[in-house]
Amino acid sequence: xxxxxxxxxxxxxxxxxxxxxxxxxxxxxxxxxxxxxxxxxxxxxxxxxxxxxxxxxxxxxxxxxxxxxxxxxxxxxxxxxxxxxxxxxxxxxxxxxxxxxxxxxxxxxxxxxxxxxxxxxxxxxxxxxxxxxxxxxxxxxxxxxxxxxxxxxxxxxxxxxxxxxxxxxxxxxxxxxxxxxxxxxxxxxxxxxxxxxxxxxxxxxxxxxxxxxxxxxxxxxxxxxxxxxxxxxxxxxxxxxxxxxxxxxxxxxxxxxxxxxxxxxxxxxxxxxxxxxxxxxxxxxxxxxxxxxxxxxxxxx
Ligand SMILES: [Fe+2]
Numbered sequence: 001x002x003x004x005x006x007x008x009x010x011x012x013x014x015x016x017x018x019x020x021x022x023x024x025x026x027x028x029x030x031x032x033x034x035x036x037x038x039x040x041x042x043x044x045x046x047x048x049x050x051x052x053x054x055x056x057x058x059x060x061x062x063x064x065x066x067x068x069x070x071x072x073x074x075x076x077x078x079x080x081x082x083x084x085x086x087x088x089x090x091x092x093x094x095x096x097x098x099x100x101x102x103x104x105x106x107x108x109x110x111x112x113x114x115x116x117x118x119x120x121x122x123x124x125x126x127x128x129x130x131x132x133x134x135x136x137x138x139x140x141x142x143x144x145x146x147x148x149x150x151x152x153x154x155x156x157x158x159x160x161x162x163x164x165x166x167x168x169x170x171x172x173x174x175x176x177x178x179x180x181x182x183x184x185x186x187x188x189x190x191x192x193x194x195x196x197x198x199x200x201x202x203x204x205x206x207x208x209x210x211x212x213x214x215x216x217x218x219x220x221x222x223x224x225x226x227x228x229x230x231x232x233x234x235x236x237x238x239x240x241x242x243x244x245x246x247x248x249x250x251x252x253x254x255x256x257x258x259x260x261x262x263x264x265x266x267x268x269x270x271x272x273x274x275x276x277x278x279x280x281x282x283x284x285x286x287x288x289x290x291x292x293x294x295x296x297x298x299x300x301x
Contacts, residue, residue, distance in 0.1 A: 001183040005298045006176060007052045009188040009261040010045055011272075011288040013252075014061065014134035015280035016084045016091035018042065021207060024141060028092040034207030041276025041287035042138040048273075048289055049139055052187060053301040056100045057140065058107075058148040058175065059189040061131035062255035066151040069117030070171055072104040073149035075124050084130040090206060095133050100146040103186075106178035107148060114170045121151075135191040150175075152255045161243045161254060168256035172263025179264075185301070188264055190257035194226060195219030195249040195284035202281070215282025222249040223277070223284040230272040230288060235262065249284075270295045 019027050021034040064071070076099055084091035108118040132149050150171075156164025179186045197216035214220040222245050229238045239262070246254040253259070268290065275287040292298040 004179040004182055004184040004186065006179055006186050006188060006265055007054055007293055007298050008048070008289060008291045009190065009265050010049070010139060011258065011286055012045070012135045012139050012189045012191055013193045013285040013287070014063070014131040014191045015193065015283070015285060016087050016130050016134050017206065017280045018138055019093060019134055020090040024137065026094045026137070029090055031207045032205065034209055035212070035278060035280060037276050038278035038280070038285055038287065041278070044275040045139055045287050045289060046141070048291065049187060052291075052293065053185070054145060054187040055185045056103055056146050056148060057136065057187050057189055058150065059132050059135050059191055060150040060152065060257035060260050061129055061135065061191045062152045062154075062252060062257065063131035064129040064149065064151040066119075066153055069119050070111055070153045071119045071121045071151040072108050073099045073126070073128070073147070074101055074104055074120035074122050075099060075126065076101055078126060078128055080125070080127050082128055082130050082133040091130050091134070093130070093133055093137070095128060097128070097136065097143060098146045100148050100184070103178060103182050103184055104148045106182050107150070107175050110174035110177045111171055114174050116167065116170055116174065131191050135189050139189060150260075152257075154255060156254050156256055161246055165242070165256065165259045168259040169263040171256075172260040175260065176264040176266070188261045190261040192255065192257045193252040193283045193285050194223045196252045197250055198281045198283045212279055213282070214279050214284060219249040220284060222251070223286070227274060227277065227286055227288075231274055233269050233271040235267050235269050239267070265290060265292065268292065268295065268297060270297070
């Protein structure tokens with residue numbers, strides 16, 4: 001079996017508003033649209049993902065929270081209805097997804113070998129969280145590629161940010177080792193918003209874009225600084241300022257997906273491609289891509 005490879009990583013945030021704005025048949029609530037610049041950003045990302053022809057999509061979601069250790073979806077086929085507990089008026093989505101259980105088990109085993117607490121999720125009736133579902137729908141609405149779903153242990157919230165992110169670095173290394181050992185051609189999805197200051201009241205209708213703008217100027221400036229660094233390939237510098245960004249912009253990257261993804265890719269100093277940026281209830285969201293095939297760091301299909 002040839003050695004597996006990571007083909008690309010995407011920063012792929014999960015505001016359920018994007019699914020709501022698109023009106024796919026799987027989602028019950030109907031809208032008049034909204035958040036188009038971000039949805040068009042995802043359209044571009046869908047195109048590049050399609051060209052990569054990956055065997056599997058791995059997604060780390062902040063909204064599957066596990067207090068003890070890092071959990072992995074471990075049921076071959078999961079179906080059900082995913083509901084956002086904060087926005088049940090926007091997101092009630094009927095999902096059906098196939099899990100790459102062999103790769104998930106390899107990730108869990110590699111993580112344990114590196115000293116992490118890991119566990120396989122074997123409940124066949126498990127309701128997959130809206131973060132996982134939104135990211136997967138926005139990047140690949142066909143649902144025809146198997147997935148590995150990874151929980152947020154949220155160690156950065158219980159430990160110091162630095163200690164927690166060190167754990168996510170280990171999880172990333174374990175993920176890479178598992179992908180290589182199982183021969184998979186994989187794409188990583190970091191399901192994270194940037195600045196996370198948000199409004200506390202929803203307009204009527206929710207898709208009234210005349211009310212949509214950054215909630216916080218300092219947070220917006222931080223987002224622009226981080227995106228600028230990433231677009232110029234200054235990854236090391238991004239990670240040096242990451243704890244301050246998290247602190248000052250209340251950034252959701254604290255939950256670890258962003259660090260997990262870069263650790264798995266080996267922190268390549270390559271320019272990220274910004275597909276688009278936009279706010280959702282005032283939070284900052286960027287859809288970005290690090291294409292390791294284009295950068296010559298992985299082989300084309
Ligand atoms: Fe979130």
